[in-house]
Amino acid sequence: MIGLMQTNSLSASFPFPRMSLPDTLDTTPDEIPGTGCVAARGNINMTRPRAVGYLRRDISGVRKDWDENQVRSLAAKFGYDLCKIFVFGSNTDQPLHRLRIAVERTHADAVVVPSVDHFAGGQIPTELQAVATIITVSPEQSLPRSTARWELKP
Template sequence: MNHSTALGWIDYDISGSFDWDSAQVRRLARHLGYHLVWPDGRSLLRVVDQARNAAADLVILPAPDHLSPLELNAVMDVADVETVVPRLSFARWTFVKVAP
């Protein structure tokens, strides 16, 4: 079993039902074997900064539209991203060092 940390992220402006979305995020985290943490609701930090501060290996979203394309790109610098519906996986960016 994986004991890595996942950050649950729900955009309140997008969510039709916060309780349903949070239950689905919790279920996916449990299914994948991650310890789920939630961001501080009062924080003004970007999602990428909250994922970094939580040392999250994964960010779980109810759906892809809970992050803008630019936010998704930034998060993928520090963590993988999984969505519940549709079930999608986005692997974090890898950096290859090219020898001179």
């Protein structure tokens, strides 16, 4: 007969035509451009908070790869989705400004660093702590964000 759907015995009594679904749904994650963070298609994945790593090449020296691995491990231990590790050298122009822009673009909640020695003067910059929690590998500590994001003025 023309126009009738082929049905199996389970759906023969069901009066509506069966809809077929694809074998797999399109849940391919997308990268948020320029961040390294992965998002669900069309939405930012908010299941885990995001973090970025930061280290200075001249401070880490031959331990650079070790420091990067420690940053990755600690971010995972604290439950963060590590978007990217930013590695700057002593000649990098405005490293703090660049890091702050990276935090804002990735919507990162935290910055993970090997130690405070990677910041100028060995001190956590207040303008960075105003936008993100600072997590250090050695000593292992988490310093919470000092100001809610919506209270900041550009």
